[in-house]
Structures are given as structure tokens and as C-alpha cells.
Amino acid sequence: MEPVTLTTERLLIDSFVPGDVEAVYASCQDPEIQRWTTIPSPYERQHAEWFVNEMVPESWDSGTGYHLAVRLRESGPVIGAIGLHHPREGGWEIGFWIDGAHRGRGYMTEAVHRLAHWAFTELGCTRLEWRAQTGNTASRTVAEKTGFTVEGVLRAGMLSNGTVRDCWVGALLPSDLGLPTPLPYLATRD
Helix, strand or coil: CCCCCEECCCEEEECCCHHHHHHHHHHCCCHHHHHHCCCCCCCCHHHHHHHHHHHHHHHHHHCCEEEEEEEECCCCCEEEEEEEEEEECCEEEEEEEECHHHCCCCHHHHHHHHHHHHHHHHCCCCEEEEEEECCCHHHHHHHHHHCCEEEEEEEEEEEECCEEEEEEEEEECHHHHCCCCCCCCCCCCC
């Protein structure tokens, strides 16, 4: 699949380009990004080069992941990253980070909502899953504001830098955004 360009009122969500390496590298020096995401720590320039120039295009080409840069519409530099990965049985997992200078303004909630809509309408996604290490309240806030239902804690559910950690898991369904579901859904009610 060819990379897409998505927009919101304030954001441009599009392909990473080689010129984004420096912004990705700089953002990923943030201790909070290294603490809460699965990026390497320490994060070296070669990691940013590999991500932007190899991993992102290869995952789009193979259909195993769709990673996009998050930019402010009026200025253009990368302020965050968002992506879908680990496809299974019609579902995808979403992951994201945002530069520390741009936190707390609702940008990532806006980006997650837009990417979720695209996943449901263009990919035929039946379930969008979110995971974050327990304690990552910023990520959980974004997920909940977007409409994810936090379903529980997975013990040893996330591998990060050679250590398995407990994580929260949540899901967003097409119906949570008022969209039709690509397959019938039979919910269990207790």
C-alpha cells in the first residue's frame, strides 16, 4: 500500500521523509518517550535513520505496519509519530508518541482519532487495540479521550528494551466512532 496523507483541523499526518531524521532523533532523546515506548534506549541517530529510511517504507510495502509523521499544518516539522502495527484477524494495534514541547494540547488525541477513522473505513479494521505500560497516564488519557475502552492489565504484556512489563490494554471498535462494522459483532453480555 502506498502511504497516505491524513488531515485534521490542526494536523497533517503523512509520510516520513529522509529530512525528518533529525526531528525524530531529537524528539526521541526525551526521557519520557524512552521510558514509556518500545524505542531503543539510549536512542541513537542510527535508530532514527533506520526508522525513517528503512522500517517505515518496508512496513508500508509489506502491509505489516503503517507509520506516519504528525505535523502541525502551519509549520511542517515532525512533532510526533503514530502508527498501526501487529495486524491480526482484522485488528491492529496503535502506537504513538509526541514531542514534549507539544504535549497537553490535544494533538495526539486528534491524530489517534483520525488514524482510527482511516483504519476502520479504509483498512476494514474490526478492532483497534491500544497498549501502554501501566503508569503511562498520558497515553491512557489520549486513548480514553479518543473513545478506547480500557479492558484491563496484561501481566508481562509488553516487551521494552529487553524487559517484559505489565501493560494496560484497551480497544476501540468502529461502532465506538459511529461507523459500521465490516463484520457482524456478537457481544457477550454478563
